[in-house]
Amino acid sequence: MTSLFEIDSLSHRYGSVLALDGVSLSVEHGAIGLVGQNGAGKSTLIKILLGLVRHTDGTVRVFGSDVAKHGVGLRGRIGYMPEREGVTPGLNGIEYVGLSGELNGLPRKLALRRAHELLSRLGLEEARYRRLENYSAGMVQRLKLAATLVHDPDLLLLDEPTSGLDPDGRTAMLALLKSLAQRPGKSLLFSTHLLGDIEHVCRHAIIMEKGKVAASGSLDEMLAGQELAFSLRWKNGNESTNDAYLAALQQAGAEVSPGEELGQARAVVSSDWSNQQFFHLAKQTEVTLTGLEPEEVDLRTVYLRLVGMEAALPPLIGLAKRAESEVGA
Amino acid sequence: MTIEGINTAVRPLVEVGNVSKWFGPLMALNDISLEIGPGITGLIGPNGAGKTTLLKLLTGQSKPSLGSVQICGHLAWLAKAKAHVGFCPYGDAAWDELSGRRLVTVTAGLHGFTGDEAKGRTESVLETVGMVDRADRPVRTYSKGMRQRIKLGQALIHDPDLLVLDEPLNGVDPVGRVELNELFLRLAGAGKAVLISSHILNEMDELADHILFVCRGKLLASGSLETIREVLGDYPLKVRVSCESPRQVAPQLMALESVKSVNVEPPEDLFLEVQNPNRFYAEFGEFAIAHDIQLSRLRATDTSAEAVFDYLMERAARPE
Amino acid sequence: MSVPGSEDETIIRRAAWLAAWPIARTAMHLVFRRKLFWVLFALALLSFIFMFGAIYLLATLRQKYPQVEQFITSMLKDLDGSGTTFLNFMVAQSTVTIILLAFAGSVLAGNDHSRGGLIFYLSRRINVVHYATGKLLAIGLLICMTTTLPALILFIEYGLLGDTGKYFWEKYPIFFGILGYGALLSVAVGLLLFALVSWMPKPVPLVMLWGGLFVFLPILSQILTVAMREPGMSRREAMDESPWRLLDFWNDLYIVGNKFFGVEKPLFNGAAVVVCSVCILSAIAIFVRLRQLQHQS
Numbered sequence: 001m002t003s004l005f006e007i008d009s010l011s012h013r014y015g016s017v018l019a020l021d022g023v024s025l026s027v028e029h030g031a032i033g034l035v036g037q038n039g040a041g042k043s044t045l046i047k048i049l050l051g052l053v054r055h056t057d058g059t060v061r062v063f064g065s066d067v068a069k070h071g072v073g074l075r076g077r078i079g080y081m082p083e084r085e086g087v088t089p090g091l092n093g094i095e096y097v098g099l100s101g102e103l104n105g106l107p108r109k110l111a112l113r114r115a116h117e118l119l120s121r122l123g124l125e126e127a128r129y130r131r132l133e134n135y136s137a138g139m140v141q142r143l144k145l146a147a148t149l150v151h152d153p154d155l156l157l158l159d160e161p162t163s164g165l166d167p168d169g170r171t172a173m174l175a176l177l178k179s180l181a182q183r184p185g186k187s188l189l190f191s192t193h194l195l196g197d198i199e200h201v202c203r204h205a206i207i208m209e210k211g212k213v214a215a216s217g218s219l220d221e222m223l224a225g226q227e228l229a230f231s232l233r234w235k236n237g238n239e240s241t242n243d244a245y246l247a248a249l250q251q252a253g254a255e256v257s258p259g260e261e262l263g264q265a266r267a268v269v270s271s272d273w274s275n276q277q278f279f280h281l282a283k284q285t286e287v288t289l290t291g292l293e294p295e296e297v298d299l300r301t302v303y304l305r306l307v308g309m310e311a312a313l314p315p316l317i318g319l320a321k322r323a324e325s326e327v328g329a
Numbered sequence: 330m331t332i333e334g335i336n337t338a339v340r341p342l343v344e345v346g347n348v349s350k351w352f353g354p355l356m357a358l359n360d361i362s363l364e365i366g367p368g369i370t371g372l373i374g375p376n377g378a379g380k381t382t383l384l385k386l387l388t389g390q391s392k393p394s395l396g397s398v399q400i401c402g403h404l405a406w407l408a409k410a411k412a413h414v415g416f417c418p419y420g421d422a423a424w425d426e427l428s429g430r431r432l433v434t435v436t437a438g439l440h441g442f443t444g445d446e447a448k449g450r451t452e453s454v455l456e457t458v459g460m461v462d463r464a465d466r467p468v469r470t471y472s473k474g475m476r477q478r479i480k481l482g483q484a485l486i487h488d489p490d491l492l493v494l495d496e497p498l499n500g501v502d503p504v505g506r507v508e509l510n511e512l513f514l515r516l517a518g519a520g521k522a523v524l525i526s527s528h529i530l531n532e533m534d535e536l537a538d539h540i541l542f543v544c545r546g547k548l549l550a551s552g553s554l555e556t557i558r559e560v561l562g563d564y565p566l567k568v569r570v571s572c573e574s575p576r577q578v579a580p581q582l583m584a585l586e587s588v589k590s591v592n593v594e595p596p597e598d599l600f601l602e603v604q605n606p607n608r609f610y611a612e613f614g615e616f617a618i619a620h621d622i623q624l625s626r627l628r629a630t631d632t633s634a635e636a637v638f639d640y641l642m643e644r645a646a647r648p649e
Numbered sequence: 650m651s652v653p654g655s656e657d658e659t660i661i662r663r664a665a666w667l668a669a670w671p672i673a674r675t676a677m678h679l680v681f682r683r684k685l686f687w688v689l690f691a692l693a694l695l696s697f698i699f700m701f702g703a704i705y706l707l708a709t710l711r712q713k714y715p716q717v718e719q720f721i722t723s724m725l726k727d728l729d730g731s732g733t734t735f736l737n738f739m740v741a742q743s744t745v746t747i748i749l750l751a752f753a754g755s756v757l758a759g760n761d762h763s764r765g766g767l768i769f770y771l772s773r774r775i776n777v778v779h780y781a782t783g784k785l786l787a788i789g790l791l792i793c794m795t796t797t798l799p800a801l802i803l804f805i806e807y808g809l810l811g812d813t814g815k816y817f818w819e820k821y822p823i824f825f826g827i828l829g830y831g832a833l834l835s836v837a838v839g840l841l842l843f844a845l846v847s848w849m850p851k852p853v854p855l856v857m858l859w860g861g862l863f864v865f866l867p868i869l870s871q872i873l874t875v876a877m878r879e880p881g882m883s884r885r886e887a888m889d890e891s892p893w894r895l896l897d898f899w900n901d902l903y904i905v906g907n908k909f910f911g912v913e914k915p916l917f918n919g920a921a922v923v924v925c926s927v928c929i930l931s932a933i934a935i936f937v938r939l940r941q942l943q944h945q946s
Contacts, residue, residue: 014944037502038472050772052943072665076774084765090679090756102671103773105662138376151774163499166376166528167638193502196531235610275624279617288610289617292627303503 004029004155004187005049010058012044019044021211031181033198034191035303036208042191046157050080063154076104079148083159086144093119093128093143100147111150118146137164141173156180156188162197177201195299205299207306214306223297229268233291234282244285252277266295341366342491342522343387348396350382357382359546365524369517371537372526373638379546380526388416388493400491415484419495421476429464429471429479430455433486440487454482459508473500492516492523510536530634544645558632564640565589565602571626575599578622585612668775672783676757677790686753693745697799700738701806708810735804735827736910739796743899746795751859752852753791754842758784759850767942777939788842789835797831822911829909837902837928844931847938863899870896890915895923
């Protein structure tokens with residue numbers, strides 16, 4: 001099976017701006033996240049993959065075919081869900097999705113039939129004859145997704161698909177995207193600023209910075225934490241017991257870095273350390289341990305480190321609270 | 330029934346008293362009372378819950394049908410109150426042919442600052458939001474993130490006591506998010522009340538001291554995330570424990586009084602439901618000291634803002 | 650979640666060119682969804698209904714009431730079934746057609762330029778050429794509906810009501826004349842409108858510019874013709890021969906259209922040059938703009 005897309009020394013200049021600078025990537029099928037600052041080249045990359053922009057240098061192959069030559073045909077196998085509205089006012093849901101199908105080469109009857117089916121599956125059955133102006137934000141996102149899926153593309157390109165959705169809507173959309181990505185032979189490229197969403201849905205990530213690829217690979221590899229590092233959380237602490245606990249840990253041989261709030265820390269221990277000691281020392285210094293976790297680096301930390309901005313510590317489990325709200329129920 | 334946490338001792342900047350708001354037959358807000366003080370308050374709720382209406386009332390764009398909204402002692406729709414409020418709305422502002430700098434200066438003018446003072450405030454505000462060297466191009470060429478920063482600048486220009494931010498990080502890249510979140514924390518630390526309405530709940534975890542949960546026009550919960558979670562007593566705390574031989578450990582944990590149920594998930598996880606969190610942690614501490622179970626993880630799994638939101642939504646869906 | 654069609658059907662794709670029809674159909678759909686257009690369209694057809702009735706009356710009442718014939722022919726000149734009848738009808742439709750297009754222009758194509766509509770089209774399995782073709786087809790069809798189609802119906806009516814066999818046998822070139830002139834109108838005016846809409850999608854500026862082209866320029870051309878005519882030339886001659894008349898685009902189309910009916914008009918060469926250059930420049934403008942937008946959005 002050919003790889004999903006192969007990019008070789010891709011550069012793109014637009015006016016005086018070098019949007020992409022020597023990008024080389026080889027990506028397999030699956031669910032891939034695309035991250036980067038505004039202006040890092042993400043949208044340019046997506047447009048080039050779609051064949052909408054003729055790149056100035058290098059080769060780009062999608063499904064094994066050169067995008068420069070077969071742009072139109074390849075778009076038949078790709079579905080694009082833009083961030084901006086992308087809707088023509090005046091149409092109703094069925095017409096919109098049906099039109100999308102016809103534009104992708106489907107005969108009218110088939111396009112309409114699939115439009116009906118997709119809108120039902122996405123929960124828009126009742127609203128399908130309503131005009132697009134009357135759709136809520138969440139409905140618009142699902143509608144755009146339906147228009148993207150109508151021709152059964154092998155690659156979905158999604159730009160901020162959870163934009164404007166409330167928490168329930170986001171959860172539903174992410175679950176849907178995850179299941180879409182798991183179908184055999186189908187892939188998904190997901191561009192967003194919400195790194196948590198990528199961790200939820202994708203198995204691979206591409207991080208772009210200033211027109212270059214800063215990192216690319218499987219999330220598991222990127223997020224492998226340091227062994228024997230733990231995030232700790234405890235309570236019943238005031239400043240003195242806090243410090244006492246940290247000191248005790250330090251003395252017992254753990255390297256501790258306190259967190260931003262009381263009751264949080266990161267500890268790096270040696271291989272002969274027993275986690276029981278955390279509890280022993282907690283009891284000694286009269287604090288109650290409420291959280292112990294092997295360090296899980298998240299994508300945000302990886303990203304920030306890559307672009308040169310060190311967050312103070314890897315994110316800690318639990319809640320960041322101020323002392324005043326420590327209250328009984 | 331509203332879940333309430335205990336208010337902070339500081340005098341509230343914002344007092345909303347028994348406010349209801351109708352739009353024709355549609356009731357957007359139903360008898361809401363709340364207080365907001367310094368610190369970061371998160372406003373969360375599903376779409377259509379009335380959050381936007383509430384924000385409009387707080388910023389004086391709209392009057393309540395019943396009840397009153399007071400900012401620093403003044404009714405919210407009066408100019409005196411608006412001087413204390415900075416609003417960063419959701420959509421894109423108008424006048425995008427102007428440069429960012431010009432836009433902020435014009436806003437300063439709207440608040441009554443002129444000449445050198447306006448210029449000075451503009452520069453310092455631009456520095457605060459990180460746009461000093463990028464503010465000369467017209468706003469229509471800006472990325473979403475840059476527009477958000479300019480909007481924030483406009484909201485901060487008159488040094489308000491209350492900042493009302495509607496999805497302020499919409500379209501902002503990860504680095505920008507960290508920077509702006511730090512800005513909000515600093516502003517809150519300086520004594521301002523920062524009200525953030527957002528759907529991105531995991532960021533609320535880290536930012537908000539105080540949460541307001543609005544659903545279908547009602548205020549269903551108010552307090553710190555921890556307090557709200559604790560008060561949701563009918564949802565026992567879910568705790569995940571990872572150790573070497575979970576099956577052996579399971580019955581031992583069942584023996585603990587605060588543990589309600591134990592689910593074994595091989596190869597190494599135990600999922601507990603716990604009745605009394607405080608009691609549990611103490612008991613577990615003793616247990617861990619007494620038995621060496623090669624523990625690698627102890628973690629409460631449903632205390633995040635997302636989990637609390639789900640519980641609150643579930644509760645809201647139940648008939649009263 | 651399985652998407653319908655992925656397991657059991659292989660989707661047979663049609664050629665990309667066929668996508669032009671759905672684009673045109675959707676554009677027309679959007680136009681006719683608005684009540685305003687039904688009103689404008691009705692106005693556009695008033696003249697047609699009038700002619701239809703006149704021909705009918707002429708044909709049926711000619712024998713019995715010769716005064717009626719005189720009355721009608723005095724009101725409508727050239728109602729003699731020759732090519733000029735239909736040509737004049739189509740020319741006379743200019744005002745209503747221009748008005749209709751001024752408002753329809755934005756709906757047909759302008760709305761795509763806001764809210765990311767254009768990227769919706771271009772990110773499917775078509776390219777800018779197919780998109781433009783679809784839109785031009787929609788505009789062309791709209792023009793047909795107010796000029797070519799009614800003219801054809803009148804032609805058939807005249808023939809049917811008169812001496813059918815003889816009429817159609819002798820005058821069949823008129824049929825092709827109507828089609829040719831109609832095609833010329835559709836193509837030339839269509840290209841011009843689409844070019845303008847691409848650069849100025851908002852309705853109000855579009856209407857103003859369109860009005861400027863089709864109202865202001867003709868008036869200016871008439872003024873200049875009369876003012877700059879050579880001494881001794883009558884008004885009529887000047888109208889026929891003065892190069893200032895070339896500023897009036899609809900008139901240029903009329904002059905060229907006359908060729909389809911076998912009538913040679915002075916200024917033909919000039920008019921042909923104007924029409925061709927407008928078409929070519931419009932086409933260039935369209936593609937430059939669409940390419941630009943494709944890169945931007």
